[in-house]
Amino acid sequence: MELFTKALLLCVALALSNAAPQPPPGAAGRGRTRGLCENHRDRVRGTSPDGVPMIGAYMPQCDEDGQYRPQQCHGSTGYCWCVNRRGQEKPGTKTPPGTPSVECPQHDQRLKTPCEHHQDSVQTTTADGLPLAGVYVPRCDADGQYEPQQCHPSTGYCWCVDRRGQKKQETETPPGTPSVECPKHTDERPKTRCENHRDGLGTRPPGAMPAVGAFVPQCDPEGQYTPKQCHGSTGFCWCVDSRGQEKAGTKTPPGSSVQCADHGIPDRCSGIEFDAITPDEKGNTFFFKGGHIWKGFRGPALHASDFFKDMDEEHNIGRVDAAFRMHNPENPNAHDHVFFFLDDKVFSYYNQTLEAGYPKPIQEVFPGVPSQLDAAVECPKEECRTDSVLFFKGQDVHIFDIPTKTVKTKNWPHLPRCTSAVRWLEHYYCFNGNNFTRFHPVSGEVTGAYPKDARNYFMRCANFGHGMGYRTPKCSEMKLDAITTDDAGKSYLFAGPIYMRLDTKRDGLHAFPITRLWKEVRGGVDAVFSYTDKTYIIQGNQVYIYKGGAQYTLVEGYPKTLKEELGIEGRVDAAFVCPNENLVHVIQGQKLIDVDLTTTPRTIARDVPLPLSDIDAALCKTEGIYLFKGGQFYKYESPMILAAGRIAPLSQKITSEMMGCLD
Known part of the structure; x- marks a missing residue:
């Protein structure tokens, strides 16, 4: 029996020695944060208190930066498999001992997400490699994003978080009680310019303290810059515009005060005229006014560039004249793209990102269509005989045939001047001021009592409405x-x-x-x-x-x-x-x-x-x-x-x- 035990220990020792050489527990490169693999490895007790190897223990293999090697092997069983950068096994890659192993590709080199930064910044072991009790380590999904539900393994409490890892109010549940069902992050709005500024463009983990002396911008509940900004370390305060830019002559030293006027953010419930209205490829309807945008039928105005990248003065599209979503199933490279028009230029967006090569002259993409447009709206062939786009300028309607790239011009004097237009639920609407008129896309005919106030139908405003107060349920x-x-x-x-x-x-x-x-x-x-x-x-x-x-x-x-x-x-x-x-x-x-x-x-x-x-x-x-x-x-x-x-x-x-x- 003694001989068998010694032989078995010798086999285990040889198996462990064949694994990639590992630094001792607690060791990491000088001046860097310990990697996720190193923290994992340090939590594994590979030996007994007497220093004897423990049979069956899997020891993760880390590279020189403390990250998981693409291929992992179990020294005792001989199985090998591929992992992602989080150390999670890739399905279908595990091979048994004695068979050729799968060639594991190197991890992609994308930047770490805030959740991954947060996860890596948590110290889970002591300098001697012993586990630290009571430490909360956030859970990230396969894409490195915060999982909607987070739990503390030591206390047993669970709670919901937003996409930035911030705890949602009234969602925390104690151990032994049913946890709250946490919704996916898909319905949350993207970060605003102020929030990106404040959070260091996602490079600082949520909850981490900013550098001493750094200016941290103040954002309101909607993520917009507050009109008055103050430097916590110096005590200076100043006024900013809606883009966070300091207004000249407003900076005051500590002990003095400055009165800052609210930003000139439009309120669509006050009755305004939109520059453009269009749905995107996901069915979200956007309303445009100047450099501001409303997503959907409720909520405040936000900056257009918070949704559509590069839509700002720096890229010469701080506002739009017209917009529409392309309906062209025969051309998947254009179908569902959103086109914006400004002066004599056209901009093509998909997934809220400006397409390479744009902007282009309107005539290059839509020959025969004039510049300085008032409105535009798509019309599929089921409703306009052929896939078309209706471009409005004054009382003229330029009907662009998508397959042939030809234009026919009609005059519809019975319609008001359309400053924006939209196709919605198979009907067509022309907007002028804060009113709209429904029309037929082929004849321009108007049937029924129009115009009507848009606030009763296309937005949620106090003392307006027609939808029976319906709220989307869970x-x-x-x-x-x-x-x-x-x-x-x-x-x-x-x-x-x-x-x-x-x-x-x-x-x-x-x-x-x-x-x-x-x-x-x-x-x-x-x-x-x-x-x-x-x-x-x-x-x-x-x-x-x-x-x-x-x-x-x-x-x-x-x-x-x-x-x-x-x-x-x-x-x-x-x-x-x-x-x-x-x-x-x-x-x-x-x-x-x-x-x-x-x-x-x-x-x-x-x-x-x-x-x-x-x-x-x-x-x-x-x-x-x-x-x-x-x-x-x-x-x-x-x-x-x-x-x-x-x-x-x-x-x-x-x-x-x-x-x-x-x-």
């Missing part, structure tokens, strides 16, 4: 009343007195009163389904049937009772029709009733129990049936499987991608 708090897709492919979600189009994500997702499309339906609905180009709306014991088309028209003689129309009675929870079927599947409580829509009077084809109850809404698509209940849904492959099922499938969470809610 996905976990979703409560649907109905959902359907008609024969034209239009998908609608119903919740309370509002509806939302789900198939228009390219223009964003927006809520409207149900009466906007279905004028006779007041209040909420119980169920909705589509069949043969008609929409059936069930409300209480009434059934409304609407003809499809450009507008929904109530069929003469309706509404009728449920008994008259479908041959059933009682409250309906949900209803759906599957593609190419003639049965409407009605859910009432914990039973499924199939009604044949080809017979008059209607006949019940099936009445079976369900393993689920309290269903809110249902939808049938080619890939299966979705039953919605609160913030979750259950999926079945077919009506037959739904009818035959006796055990409910596992529930899945509703996501923002499905419903436009907040994750």
Whole structure:
């Protein structure tokens, strides 16, 4: 036995000696911060208190800078694999002993993120290499960004953070209690110029103290420079403009005071005229005024360059004359790019970044289109016969044919002078002052009572509005009343007195009163389904049937009772029709009733129990049936499987991608 033990220890020692040579615990290059790999290695106890190697211990291999080597090997097992710069194994790279190992590429040389800087700056071991108890080390994802939820391993507390690693208020939970569901960072706005200035352009870890004597700019809650700035070390104060530039003659020494006027930031709720309006490739709508921008229909004005890089006076685009999002699916290099126009130049942006080679003369990109434009808006071929762009200048409209690059000019004197224009939810709007007019993109015809005040429709302002005060809910708090897709492919979600189009994500997702499309339906609905180009709306014991088309028209003689129309009675929870079927599947409580829509009077084809109850809404698509209940849904492959099922499938969470809610 003693001989076996000695032999085993000798094998382990030889295996460890074959690994790359490692500096002793606690050692690091002079004058640099210890690397993540070194901290990891120092936490591993490779030997017993007596100095004998511990069998099976994996010791990470670090390079001379204290970072993980691209290839890692386990000295005891002989397995090798590739890792990323965070030491995380790359899937599919592990090889067993005795086989050729995968050639591991060098780590990419991107700059460390704030989370990685923060992580590397935390001292997790003593000088002797022993672990330090009670130290919080932030968690970074594979891209080096802060994970939305952070936890302290010693205290057990967890909390949510923003993309900068800052704790969100009222999200911290103690150990042993359910943690708050932390949303992804995708909906957070990017850092403003002031925040980038204050945070050292992302090179200083969050929470780290600035250098002694350094000036730290003061930003307001929206991330903008406060009008008055003061140097904490010298005591001097001065006024700045909205770009953070000092105003001449305003600096005062310590002990003196200076009164700084608020920045001239526009307020769109005061009734202003926009320079341009355009959606981007993600469906976010941007409103432009001078060097300021509003993202979406609520929130304050921000600097345009906070969203669109290089959009400032230094790059000769401190403002815009017109803007539109290109619709050209045949040319993926231009489709969904956002084009800005200023004087005789055009700028092309994608993913909020200026495209190489721009700006260019307008005539080079859009031959025949004049300079000094007032507005522009895209028009796809489904609505303008060919993929086109409408350019407005005075009362003239220059219609640019994208495939042929030719221009036709029309005069629409019945429209006001369009200082901005936008296509939104398949409709076209011309803005002048704080009003807008809806028009037909081919004829310019205006139908209805216009102009209307934009503050009632395109922004959220006090004492204005039309959207029933709707607020986007969290996905976990979703409560649907109905959902359907008609024969034209239009998908609608119903919740309370509002509806939302789900198939228009390219223009964003927006809520409207149900009466906007279905004028006779007041209040909420119980169920909705589509069949043969008609929409059936069930409300209480009434059934409304609407003809499809450009507008929904109530069929003469309706509404009728449920008994008259479908041959059933009682409250309906949900209803759906599957593609190419003639049965409407009605859910009432914990039973499924199939009604044949080809017979008059209607006949019940099936009445079976369900393993689920309290269903809110249902939808049938080619890939299966979705039953919605609160913030979750259950999926079945077919009506037959739904009818035959006796055990409910596992529930899945509703996501923002499905419903436009907040994750």
